[in-house]
Amino acid sequence: MLEIHSLSKEFNKGTPDAQIALDQFAMTIEDGEFVTLLGGNGSGKSTLFNLIAGSLFPDSGTILLEGQDVTFLPEHRRALLVGRVFQNPLTGTAPNMTIEENLAIAYMRGTGRSLLHRTTKQDRAFFREQLSTLGLGLENRMNTRIGLLSGGQRQAITLLMATMVKPKLLLLDEHTAALDPQSATRVTELTERIVSEGQITTIMVTHSIATALQTGNRLMLLDRGQIAMDLQGEARRTITRQELLDCYAR
Ligand SMILES: Nc1ncnc2c1ncn2[C@@H]1O[C@H](COP(=O)(O)OP(=O)(O)OP(=O)(O)O)[C@@H](O)[C@H]1O
Ligand SMILES: [Mg+2]
Structure with a gap:
């Protein structure tokens, strides 16, 4: 469960460039929920993710993950x-390293193992099996450098890296926005499958x-x-596109 209480973050405080990105923000997300997050440009979505992931620290408020106060926990300890x-397929992977090496790093990060751990035959078989679930044939290209892959292939691998060891929380920040329509659809389907199979608690930012x-x-x-706005069940099923659009304009 993710609980956020009264979270505030202001950039460039006390200067003419001051920007309040989050203002006494609060939310509770139960285990297994899959939240889609809409909001205009600059409404604070990425800042929220930065605070949850520990890339930034708030001015005030608390973030509890599974009951643990992670508000000021360093980013690497939250990994x-x-x-x-x-959003950018270039973020999140090391382009000069191979698919296998990238998966190995994610696996070590996720399991808290030392970076000195050498990839074993067993690890390799596990990576191959995981890659085959993507249905992109990448299991036969484990020695290919990530930088040579298309954006859609990279996003699929980044998604795998983020979920291979089940996280308590998955944050997707417009992760299909830079992809062509076909690749975007494929990565969205992949996301739904990985999230539902793993019952992963997820927040997904989208502009669609x-x-x-x-x-x-x-x-x-x-x-x-x-x-x-916070919609579930019947309210979510019956809301119209226009009603949502009107909310942006308020
Ligand atoms: N590092 C930063 N320094 C200064 N201002 C920032 C910084 N990061 C975000 N902001 C400001 O905080 C506000 C919220 O930005 P944020 O990136 O969270 O919005 P967003 O909802 O993700 O927008 P978008 O849909 O465009 O990605 C904006 O006014 C932005 O200019
Ligand atoms: Mg953003």
């Missing part, structure tokens, strides 16, 4: 708990209202650093 996929309505089981809309 065991939080998996993350970014259709995707937000079709994916997951709860929908939130962020506006000026606060939750403006």
Whole structure:
């Protein structure tokens, strides 16, 4: 379970460039929930993810993951708990390393093993099996450098890296936005499958209202650093695209 209480973050405080990104933000997400998060540009979505993942620290408020206060836990110590996929396929993988080496790093990070651990035959078989679940034939290209892959292939691998060792929480920040429509659809389907098979608690940022309505089981809309809408069940099923659009404009 993720619990966020009264989280605030202001950038460039006390200067003419001051920006309040999150304003007394609060949310509770139960285990196994799959939340889609909408919100205009600059509404605070990525800042929220940065605070949850530990890339940034808040001015005030608390973040509890599985009851543990992680608000000021260093980012590398949260890597065991939080998996993350970014918008840019170039982020999240080491381009000059092979598919196998990237998976090995993610596996070590996820299991808390030393980086000095050498990849065993067993590890390799596990990576191959995991890659084959993507259905992209990448299990036969384990020695290919990640930098040579297409954006869609990279996002699929980054998704695998973020979930290979089940995280307590998966954060997806517009992770299909840079992909062509076909690859985006494939990565979205892959996401739904991985999340549902692993029952992974997930927050997915998207700018597509259709995707937000079709994916997951709860929908939130962020506006000026606060939750403006939180829909589940019947309310989520019956809301129209236009009603959601109107909320952006308020
Ligand atoms: N490192 C930073 N330094 C200064 N201001 C920042 C920084 N990061 C974010 N902001 C500001 O905080 C606000 C929220 O930004 P954030 O990136 O969280 O928005 P977002 O909802 O992810 O937007 P988008 O949909 O465009 O990705 C914006 O006003 C942004 O300019
Ligand atoms: Mg963003």
